[in-house]
Every structure is written in structure tokens, then in C-alpha cells.
Amino acid sequence: MTILVTGGAGYIGSHAVVELLENGYDVVVLDNLANSQMKSIHRVKEITGKEFQFHSCDLLDRAGLENLFKMYDFEAVIHLAGLKAVGESVSIPLKYYHSNLTGTINLCEVMAKHNVKKLVFSSSATVYGLQERNPIDETFPLSATNPYGQTKLMLEQILQDLYVSNNSWHIAMLRYFNPIGAHKSGRIGENPNGIPNNLMPYITQVAIGKRDKLSVFGDDYETHDGTGVRDYIHITDLAKGHVKALQYVEKNAGVEAFNLGTGTGYSVLDLVKTFSKVNNLTIPYEVIDRRPGDIAVSYASPAKAEKMLEWRAEQDLAEMCRDSWRWQSNNPDGYAG
Template structure:
């Protein structure tokens, strides 16, 4: 298929482009490069032998999107393009709703006009909100605790309405947990613009000496070591999950929802300790006050996707940290510097 990947120059999007190309698909990327890097697509070309075509445009620009669909015979869409930082969403909530929700409406309109009726949506485990310590399955109640999570839930609902009232629409929503790591080659990885807003890229910059210490938000959560617990999943596993979803869109007579995670909870201090083992030295950290919008624990029950597609993760936490550190060592100044 010819697959449009919105946000395909970003962290998860670029890794998904690798998996799509390796599976034999043709890939077109739309990205405004506010968070992604055109150079990441060069790296995709290095890994696969094919550099995806890139069109630089704003996902909220419906007219520009419609023009893109008119120029290309697109079969399906994987939709990543969004703002994605929990903390930032609390600071600028309206911008998050504009980019994430308005952008999704714009995409759905362009898809309807072009009669492209297959969509895989990049959703989030943050929709589940605070939990009682149990594994989260797809029937767990929604309880968004921050504007970012609310935008993702709103987009899922928009997609459900388009499936209900837009003829022939098929969609799969993937709620994945906390993607980290890098391509095992060290060629492709995560490069934030500015100060990292997620724990692992920040920790990686502490390891390179760019940052003085890791700031851990909250040491008084109801967990064994007091720090928040997350289900960290390798970005290549997440990328493979999107390709699996693409292959199963024909099964989606109505909108489908699947978790992507490992089912293993790791505290921030446990992640920090594992990264220290990979780097081979101590990495300074400081525990500060909790960050508004964070919850104590988010860990996936992935039995549904395993039963439906046979999808399961290939990489453990040690591999995630090792691959992240390999990318940082090979690219100390990023993609293009």
C-alpha cells in the first residue's frame, strides 16, 4: 500500500517508516518539522535503501492536506502528528487542542474528500488516567488527568463518529504506553528539540554531560521506591505494532482499540539504575515535587492484541537503554550537526 504517515519525521513516526518500508509499503510523510527532523528520514533511507518522500505542511491546514491527497494515490494513513508532552499540555492546553484535535478533524475531512478510508491512529495510555495498581486493559475506564490525554480521547471519539457516519471508514486506535530506546543500529533514535520533556532523552543528555542531573518529579508516590511507575516499551516494538494494525484494518468493521506495551512496570528510579548500568557510571539525579498531571502508575494488559494479531514485544528494558545509549554515543550532536 501507499501509506501516508503524518508526523513521520518524529521519533515514533520515523521508526515506523523503517518498519513500513521493510514490509514492502510505499511511504509518504507529512510533517511540519516543529518537532521532527528531515534528517531522520535520511537515516530511514540509510537503513532501508529508500528515503520516504516528505511534504512539509501543517496538519491543521485542511486545504493543503486536500491538495496532498489529490496529488498522491494514498491507500491508508497512520496518524502520529501531534503535540505529546504531558507537562507542556498543562502550560499551553489550547495549543494542544488546536494541534491534536483540529489537526485530526482536518485529516478526517481530507480523507473523506479523497475517499481514503483506512486509518491507524496513534493514541495514548494516558487516557486511562489514575489507576489502582492493576494492569490496564482496553475496557479500563477513561480518566484523563491532563490536557494531552483529553486531546487523545477526543480524537478517538472523533474517529469513532467518522466510522459511524462516514461510509466505509475503518480505523484502529493504538494506545501505547511509554516508547523509549532507538533503532538497534544506532542510526535512528530520539532527538528532542530544546530541553527534553520525557525522562529517557533527558537522562541520555545527563549521560553525555549536556545536562547536570536528572530531575525526577515526585518521590512520594504509593510505589515501592516512591517514584512513578510506567510501562516502557521499545520504539521498534511500537513501530511494528503500527504495521500489524495496518495489516488488520480489513478486520475493523467498527473502530478497534488495542494497547501496546510490555505488561511490566518500571519505576523512574529503576529506569535510572538500568541506564547507569548501560553507561557504566553514576548519573546524578534530584527528586523534586510531583508534576501536575502525572499519575502514579500506568502498566498495560496487552493480552487482547496478542490474541488478535500475535503481536508481542521483542525487547526488554536493558535493550531499550542500551539502544538509546548507542544512539547517543554515535550521534552526540544530533542528526544534522
């Protein structure tokens, strides 16, 4: 069974490809390498001892996409490709709307033309907007606070409408919370361009000496230590969720959304202290003003995924911190090293 993975050279994609290969799937990766490195593909082959095909192609390249579907008999698609930086999406919204929406529409049209109607879509917890109740489950009202989140929300609606128009589609939409960590081998991990947007790679870059200190945005929230609480999930657990979602869409028509999170909230300082403890390191930090729009607490209810996908996150915060540092310490400059 051949699976197309769009964005398969990226952070989530590379870990998903490892899990797919180790579960016996044949994989073809499509990636334009705009926010990823070819070295991750080589390392996935090294980790798994398995070969697979890679194609450098953008989803906006309709002709290239058509050619790919003529070359292979795909059973399903795991769609991870897209622009993903929240702050950047505010600065260049048209690029985000064009890339994420048009690219996905191209993909779905080509899939339909070639009668490939099983899709696992990379969505995001950003579709929940600013929720004041926790845990967040899939029935909560949806909204977005930035163009990146808006593209995910709009694409979820497009996929819903696609199924209404043709009930032969099998679609799972995965709403990620906060993936961190790296593969146990330390060979693949998160490799941000420039200043990290996410908390864990910022911590690891402070630990390796690339940054002087961590900025903590506010310590006056109504939480146990005053810092914001979020649901952090190990990247390998998240990747395994894609395999479970793929197995689900193999058997079930329809469109379903699933949270992928642990169901446990950890604060910024929980993360800093756990990272310091398990890796015997000190992370200097300073508290600065809150960021506009940030809320105190956000964590998932993973009950639906546990019930319908038979998936549950297994790794704790200590393992997430340990594996993040193994990746960073073995690759001080990421894949560029």
C-alpha cells in the first residue's frame, strides 16, 4: 500500500514517515524544501533501513502534482505540507492563504481525478481560537485569531463540504496541540529557521549556547506558577497518531476531527524546570510582558482519539525534554551542521 506524504521532510512529516515505514507502508514523500532539509530524508532512511521515493515539488505546481499521481498508485494521502508560522502569517497573509488553501485544493482535485479519496489532514488546535474552558474537545466552537489558524479552519470547512458533495471520501482531520521532542536516535528533530517560534527549540538553543536566555511571556496568569499552561505531546506519539488515523480512514468513510494531545497541561516553567532536571542543565530566563491574545490555560481532551482511533499519548514530559536535548546536543546547528 503506497501512501503519499506531503511535507514529509519536515519536523512532523519526517517522524510520521518513520512510523509509516516501520508499520509496513510504502511511502512517497513530496516536499518543496522551503521549510525543511533533504538531510532529514536521508536520516529517515538511515533510522528505518528502508528506501522510499522523494520528489521535490510544490502543491501549487499542478502539473508536477498530476505527474506524481500518474507515476504511483496511491492508496491514501497524509497531507502535512503548508506554511505554519503564526507571526509570519500576520505579516504576509496573502502568501499563507494562497499556499495553504490553493495547494490543498489542488491536491484534493488531483486526488479526486485519480480516485484517491482517503486523506489524513494536518490541522491544528489553533482552530479553537481563545477558549476559556478546558479540556478542549472536538465539539467546542471554532474560531481563529491569525491567518495561519484561519487557513486551517477554512480547510477543515472545505473538507467537510467536499465530503457532503461526494460521500465516498474518507477524511480524518488531526488537530495537533504542541508537539515537542525528537526521535530517540537523536537523528531527526525540530529544525527551525532563524529565531524559533516555539518554546522547546528556544529552550534547547539557550541550552546549547545559541541564545542568551529564554523570554517568558508573563508570570501573572491564574495558574499554579503564574505562567501559561499548554498541552505538550511527544512528536513520536503524534506521528503514531497519523498511522492510527490512516488505519481509520482505510475503513471508514466520512470526515472526523480528532485532537492529538496528552490531556495534561504543563506550564512554561514546568517545561523549563523539567528540562533542566533531566538534562542537568541551567536555563536562564527572564519574565517579560504577556503577549496579546495569549490565554492562561489550554489543553486537549484526547478521549475521541482514544475511543475511535485506539490511540493514546504514551511519553511523559521528562522523555520529551530528554529527547529534545539529545537532538539539539547531537546537532548544534540542526541539519545544517
